[in-house]
Amino acid sequence: MKLLSPELIVVEKSALALPYTPKILSKFDGVELEVVDDVKNRKKPSSENYNDNVLMITDYKGNIIKKCPGSKGVLCCNYYVANLINGCPYSCTYCILRDYINCGSVMVCANIDKFFDELDKKRVDGFILRVGTGELADSLAFDPDLELTNELLPRLKDYPDVILELKTKSANIENILRHGDACSQVVIGWSLNPQEIIDSDEKGAVSLLERFLAAKRCADAGFRVSFHFDPVILIDGWEDKYKSVVDMFFSGIDCDKIAWVSVGGLRFTPSLKKIYQNHYPNSKILAYGEFVMCPDGKYRYFRKYRVDMYRKMVGFIKNYGSSIPVYFCMEPDQVWREVFNCLPCEKHELSLTYNPYPY
Amino acid sequence: MINEIRTVSLNQIDLNDKTFCFSYPLSYSENEVFVKSADEYGIISPVVLRMNHWGGYTVVCGFRRLFWAKINNVQEINAAIINLDGLSCFRLAVSDNLSTRRLNIFEVSTVIDKLIGLFGIQLSVIIKDYLPLLGYPPNINILDRFRFISNFSEPQKKLLYESNIEIEKIIAFAHLDKEAWDNAIDILLKLKPGVNKFNQIIDLIKEISQRENISQKTLLDEPSVKDIVFNEESHFSRKTDMLRDLLSKRRNPTLSKFEEEYLYKYKRLKLKNNIKVIHPQSFEGDTFKAEIVFKDSVELKSALSALAVVCDDKSLDSLINFTTNI
Numbered sequence: 105m106k107l108l109s110p111e112l113i114v115v116e117k118s119a120l121a122l123p124y125t126p127k128i129l130s131k132f133d134g135v136e137l138e139v140v141d142d143v144k145n146r147k148k149p150s151s152e153n154y155n156d157n158v159l160m161i162t163d164y165k166g167n168i169i170k171k172c173p174g175s176k177g178v179l180c181c182n183y184y185v186a187n188l189i190n191g192c193p194y195s196c197t198y199c200i201l202r203d204y205i206n207c208g209s210v211m212v213c214a215n216i217d218k219f220f221d222e223l224d225k226k227r228v229d230g231f232i233l234r235v236g237t238g239e240l241a242d243s244l245a246f247d248p249d250l251e252l253t254n255e256l257l258p259r260l261k262d263y264p265d266v267i268l269e270l271k272t273k274s275a276n277i278e279n280i281l282r283h284g285d286a287c288s289q290v291v292i293g294w295s296l297n298p299q300e301i302i303d304s305d306e307k308g309a310v311s312l313l314e315r316f317l318a319a320k321r322c323a324d325a326g327f328r329v330s331f332h333f334d335p336v337i338l339i340d341g342w343e344d345k346y347k348s349v350v351d352m353f354f355s356g357i358d359c360d361k362i363a364w365v366s367v368g369g370l371r372f373t374p375s376l377k378k379i380y381q382n383h384y385p386n387s388k389i390l391a392y393g394e395f396v397m398c399p400d401g402k403y404r405y406f407r408k409y410r411v412d413m414y415r416k417m418v419g420f421i422k423n424y425g426s427s428i429p430v431y432f433c434m435e436p437d438q439v440w441r442e443v444f445n446c447l448p449c450e451k452h453e454l455s456l457t458y459n460p461y462p463y
Numbered sequence: 464m465i466n467e468i469r470t471v472s473l474n475q476i477d478l479n480d481k482t483f484c485f486s487y488p489l490s491y492s493e494n495e496v497f498v499k500s501a502d503e504y505g506i507i508s509p510v511v512l513r514m515n516h517w518g519g520y521t522v523v524c525g526f527r528r529l530f531w532a533k534i535n536n537v538q539e540i541n542a543a544i545i546n547l548d549g550l551s552c553f554r555l556a557v558s559d560n561l562s563t564r565r566l567n568i569f570e571v572s573t574v575i576d577k578l579i580g581l582f583g584i585q586l587s588v589i590i591k592d593y594l595p596l597l598g599y600p601p602n603i604n605i606l607d608r609f610r611f612i613s614n615f616s617e618p619q620k621k622l623l624y625e626s627n628i629e630i631e632k633i634i635a636f637a638h639l640d641k642e643a644w645d646n647a648i649d650i651l652l653k654l655k656p657g658v659n660k661f662n663q664i665i666d667l668i669k670e671i672s673q674r675e676n677i678s679q680k681t682l683l684d685e686p687s688v689k690d691i692v693f694n695e696e697s698h699f700s701r702k703t704d705m706l707r708d709l710l711s712k713r714r715n716p717t718l719s720k721f722e723e724e725y726l727y728k729y730k731r732l733k734l735k736n737n738i739k740v741i742h743p744q745s746f747e748g749d750t751f752k753a754e755i756v757f758k759d760s761v762e763l764k765s766a767l768s769a770l771a772v773v774c775d776d777k778s779l780d781s782l783i784n785f786t787t788n789i
Contacts, residue, residue, distance in 0.1 A: 177747075177748070381638055381666075382637075385638065390666075390670060391669075391670040391673035391674045392674070394716075394717055396718065396746070397745055398744075398747050399744055399748065406715075406717060406718050406721075406745070407746055407747060407789050408721070436747065438747075438748060438749055442788075442789075
């Protein structure tokens with residue numbers, strides 16, 4: 105299914121000379137093209153229009169790679185984000201992008217060389233740098249059209265301490281599978297939820313089964329995979345439903361191929377809560393569990409619920425191997441101690457990410 | 464544009480044709496400026512009319528003046544006769560009103576409804592051209608607010624208008640089922656909550672209804688709710704807090720029970736009024752705060768001594784353990 109069907113392509117003048125730009129343009133023959141000096145100066149139409157079906161190709165001047173911003177008072181997992189694409193075709197009700205990105209356009213940075221230059225400056229010899237493209241985008245949703253993985257994966261071998269994570273709710277793995285020689289440096293991550301939640305709150309994303317089959321193909325092809333139970337939503341009977349998801353993935357996929365697993369409870373800013381309510385009046389996700397305002401200004405489930413949820417989720421996962429690296433996203437040390445009786449840096453399987461780090 | 468000023472018999476004017484009317488309320492009170500003027504001098508400013516297909520006239524501007532004239536048995540009235548298309552007439556009516564007053568939210572809503580439904584104007588044009596004309600920024604959210612208002616029934620609109628309810632509270636009704644709107648209007652009128660508290664109450668109603676699989680109306684019709692809303696003895700701000708607390712406890716039973724237990728343990732510390740031990744925000748974290756209020760060194764010494772005694776009290780350990788080891 106073609107997820108990217110722009111009515112207009114806006115290209116920065118300086119991006120026209122970049123090698124990746126004509127490759128993108130060749131995929132959208134016949135689409136109106138507008139060349140601008142700087143996409144930032146293009147008026148955001150979101151205040152006047154319902155939709156903004158525009159693909160923007162930029163020669164991005166700012167930092168493409170940034171440290172994951174984390175949140176006040178929570179433990180950091182030393183992750184870096186590379187915002188090469190901004191925008192996502194899926195309509196997940198809980199998605200933080202609804203708060204951060206307020207128009208429907210998709211932006212792709214065509215200056216791939218700059219990404220690798222930044223990568224070279226960030227990396228430190230002898231330490232693994234984890235970087236992902238899935239913060240402001242689904243890493244693979246547009247890959248059949250944009251083929252960004254074809255630009256990135258062949259060049260990773262020049263940066264052997266770098267692991268690139270591609271997080272997705274799609275099954276678009278065909279391009280990746282063509283780059284088997286990059287498998288030691290690529291982790292393909294799937295965001296997982298029970299099918300019931302996919303149906304109600306992840307409109308447009310592929311089914312759980314399709315995610316499983318895609319993950320299995322990647323693992324069987326030698327790639328490592330990651331799974332992100334984030335957000336866990338405490339729907340009625342959530343324990344059985346999430347356990348079924350864990351069982352499906354962890355019994356069907358070689359656990360040695362699982363690079364890491366994250367678990368995070370539903371969390372949202374007050375402004376995102378308003379967006380939930382306005383855009384998805386029938387969504388029930390805010391009605392489950394009990395939320396409190398946390399010191400970082402986000403609502404989370406009351407700690408009692410979160411700790412209980414984490415203990416159970418970790419139990420479900422560790423049934424398949426005590427050394428599977430499981431970490432919590434955006435949680436304070438208190439929660440780590442209550443679940444694991446220790447901090448992440450004290451856990452051997454997480455030493456890759458949480459130990460004292462140069463980054 | 465104005466073809467002529469002429470004297471027109473009231474019988475020739477079709478007061479039932481409200482194509483160009485958006486005034487709300489259409490009735491007038493004796494205190495209005497134009498009524499006082501009309502009572503003394505009659506209708507001075509000509510109304511604006513357009514000839515209709517039957518040889519009579521459709522009112523473009525001046526409905527309320529014409530109603531006054533009819534009630535006061537005026538037979539003829541001065542009128543400016545125009546010959547414009549429907550949309551131009553409507554724009555004229557809007558501009559004419561805006562030259563003397565700001566339209567209320569119900570009128571803006573009607574103007575937008577008519578632009579869409581009657582004159583087929585595209586939403587993007589309304590946002591770009593008409594919202595600024597009406598005094599609002601060209602923003603789709605603003606448009607959506609006004610479009611929402613047209614969902615209220617006439618009696619509901621009347622109550623909201625007469626109680627001068629702000630648009631921020633009115634748009635909060637979008638989160639409620641329509642069958643619960645009358646109950647929500649009761650809450651607005653009887654409790655007079657601020658916007659934030661009203662929004663909190665609505666969120667709680669919606670979430671309880673979803674959690675418990677009951678309709679919002681069923682919840683709001685429960686005696687425990689009605690007893691608060693229709694309690695004639697309590698002050699409205701007290702009633703607002705009571706309703707919010709009632710709903711909050713029901714929405715968050717575990718948290719509420721935890722807070723109650725915390726309060727029970729806290730009371731066992733028997734702290735003086737000028738000393739407070741404050742738990743971590745939302746019970747997140749393990750850092751407590753102590754707050755002492757004092758006027759002089761004597762009071763401070765006394766408070767510190769009292770606090771020192773509390774430090775040796777097992778009740779404090781119990782409170783801390785309870786909070787940090789959930």
